[in-house]
Amino acid sequence: MFETVMDKTLDRWFAIATPNERVFGLYLFAAFVMAILSWAYFHFIAKAAKPENSEKSVWGYIFDKKAYFHRSAYQDYKFFLVNGLIYVGLISQLLISTHLFMSVFYGSFNGVFGAHEGGLIDSSVWTILLYTLIYALFLDFAIFITHLAQHKVPLLWEFHKVHHSAEVLNPLTLYRMHPVDLFFSGLIASMLAGLAFAGYYYLTGETPHAYEVMGLNIFVFAFYLFGYNLRHSQIWLSYPVWLSHILISPAQHQIHHSADPRHWDKNMGLIFAFWDKMFKTLYVPRGYEKLTYGISRKEPNPFCSVADMYLQPFKRAWKLLCPEKDSNKALVALGALVFIAVNYGVFYNFDQKVRAENGPLPSVYMEDLTWTEIQQAMDERGYDTVIIPTGGTEQNGAHVVLGKHNYVVHYAAGEIARRRGDTLVAPVISYVPEDVHMGYAGTVSLPEPLFESVLKAAAQSYKAHGFKNILFIGDSGGNQAGQANAAEALSENWAKDGVKVAQIDAYYSGNGQMDWLLEQGRSKQEIGGHAGIRDTSEMLFIHPEGVRRFPWYVEGRDTGHNGDYSLARRRTGERMIDMKIDAALAQINEILGTEAEGKVSLDKAMSGTSYMEP
Numbered sequence: 001m002f003e004t005v006m007d008k009t010l011d012r013w014f015a016i017a018t019p020n021e022r023v024f025g026l027y028l029f030a031a032f033v034m035a036i037l038s039w040a041y042f043h044f045i046a047k048a049a050k051p052e053n054s055e056k057s058v059w060g061y062i063f064d065k066k067a068y069f070h071r072s073a074y075q076d077y078k079f080f081l082v083n084g085l086i087y088v089g090l091i092s093q094l095l096i097s098t099h100l101f102m103s104v105f106y107g108s109f110n111g112v113f114g115a116h117e118g119g120l121i122d123s124s125v126w127t128i129l130l131y132t133l134i135y136a137l138f139l140d141f142a143i144f145i146t147h148l149a150q151h152k153v154p155l156l157w158e159f160h161k162v163h164h165s166a167e168v169l170n171p172l173t174l175y176r177m178h179p180v181d182l183f184f185s186g187l188i189a190s191m192l193a194g195l196a197f198a199g200y201y202y203l204t205g206e207t208p209h210a211y212e213v214m215g216l217n218i219f220v221f222a223f224y225l226f227g228y229n230l231r232h233s234q235i236w237l238s239y240p241v242w243l244s245h246i247l248i249s250p251a252q253h254q255i256h257h258s259a260d261p262r263h264w265d266k267n268m269g270l271i272f273a274f275w276d277k278m279f280k281t282l283y284v285p286r287g288y289e290k291l292t293y294g295i296s297r298k299e300p301n302p303f304c305s306v307a308d309m310y311l312q313p314f315k316r317a318w319k320l321l322c323p324e325k326d327s328n329k330a331l332v333a334l335g336a337l338v339f340i341a342v343n344y345g346v347f348y349n350f351d352q353k354v355r356a357e358n359g360p361l362p363s364v365y366m367e368d369l370t371w372t373e374i375q376q377a378m379d380e381r382g383y384d385t386v387i388i389p390t391g392g393t394e395q396n397g398a399h400v401v402l403g404k405h406n407y408v409v410h411y412a413a414g415e416i417a418r419r420r421g422d423t424l425v426a427p428v429i430s431y432v433p434e435d436v437h438m439g440y441a442g443t444v445s446l447p448e449p450l451f452e453s454v455l456k457a458a459a460q461s462y463k464a465h466g467f468k469n470i471l472f473i474g475d476s477g478g479n480q481a482g483q484a485n486a487a488e489a490l491s492e493n494w495a496k497d498g499v500k501v502a503q504i505d506a507y508y509s510g511n512g513q514m515d516w517l518l519e520q521g522r523s524k525q526e527i528g529g530h531a532g533i534r535d536t537s538e539m540l541f542i543h544p545e546g547v548r549r550f551p552w553y554v555e556g557r558d559t560g561h562n563g564d565y566s567l568a569r570r571r572t573g574e575r576m577i578d579m580k581i582d583a584a585l586a587q588i589n590e591i592l593g594t595e596a597e598g599k600v601s602l603d604k605a606m607s608g609t610s611y612m613e614p
Helices: 004-012 025-045 058-062 071-094 099-113 125-152 154-164 171-175 179-204 218-225 250-256 276-277 306-321 328-355 372-379 404-422 448-463 475-499 515-521 533-542 572-591
Strands: 385-388 423-425 470-476 500-503
Touching: 004 328, 025 058, 025 218, 071 306, 099 179, 125 154, 125 179, 125 218, 125 276, 154 179, 154 306, 276 385, 306 448, 385 404, 385 448, 404 423, 404 470, 404 533, 404 572, 448 470, 448 475, 470 475, 470 572, 500 572, 515 533, 533 572
Parallel strands: 385 423, 385 470, 470 500
Antiparallel strands: none
């Protein structure tokens, strides 16, 4: 826990090197370039009202000493360091989570509209692009609506005042936000992020992945890149009037910080301006406006120190709750604490219950789950089947990496498990019998009896944990005999315990790939049997980085592949994998006697889902 806290804290302290922080070096550089353009416009072109310091040099305009050496700026710097520890290091880890909301919404969709296997619509480039936009819109609306509440609800305003107490603006003013303020924003943003996530998954049956740049939603990335850091600065950059009705410009946010009463409660939006237009809080400047910053002209900054910035909001909030002396204050405070503790317990237990019964499992791959998640899947959801996939570490010609079989069977086994719904996938066994390939560097081979022993030991482990169906799926020809022998021996021994062990050989030898390729006009010589069209196409679909465009050759040595791999295509690989999966599912359903209920599970947790601060 301590290491996690420190890692998150250091990420915030070194935000200039962290792409998902808004003061990342690239965003600051982009803002610097735009600041130069702003200075050039006011210095050489503008004739009407313009900033007083635009007559200075470009350096004096951008790095105005009055802004960066002001008492308020020093408060920003100190607050940034302290808040990095208090907020990012602790509160975000303990309190901000989208799992509950995602689980609740997903469970609600199943309850209201009915559970279903697979997706209602097919996932495509367009659905992902739409999700990318909707995700950005949901997060932006969450920030807008919480920001509006922070201005309109007196209790919340006492904490939001900390941000508005800045008398000058600089990029670190962004972080001048009370932890209570941040928690409230994060909670609402997490809720809407969970709604978007659950909605996409319910409709498509696939884990949503937004289009990203450096780990950020592309729309958010563009927003950060094009002058975001000028919002908290002395640099005036406004958009044309028409664009200011769509996007919030840096100048509009500076107006939001103005101490002038006519600017109060205006321009609440983060990215999009149409929320402000809908709620009648939009203010679009027609030109440069000279501004003074702070809570009000009479009392711009009531905080004397960083400690005051943390404690004073609580004192003022308490006065709002108890405006007069009350002998029952202690009782009220105690009751509030008990209420919070009880509700937290109920909230937590409800979260666990919803996630256990309705929420998607973080993954079907055991190596990506905790032991408690596996136990819960077995106890609460009826997961009683485990796939033990076997791959191999063998040469695959000069053009495909040694781990080909491991990549392919890992992906295919995961898809089989998802489509069944009651199945988990064990880690891939990557050391298998490979005698035929031992003449090539890097190949690892196990003796056949040892391989069978490994399979039996793995199966014994899963039987001990309570799994009733244990399935061997191998992606290599050398694995098939050992799997069949192990399955036959274990099935005979464990039949009395009600445990089935099966070799799913249809995945490898009964998938119809060869016949399909022959129907497409390919000859057997072109198709090949090792690292040819089939294997290479599958890798192009699953792990294209594992296929070399320009292979290295060893003089005088055969490459080890056969078939014409230049005819391999990604779409062919997708078809090949589907044929393996379909063949395996048909055999599994026949062996186990029935198809699973189609309970859906996610392959990635929502950990790491971020929200945007106002």
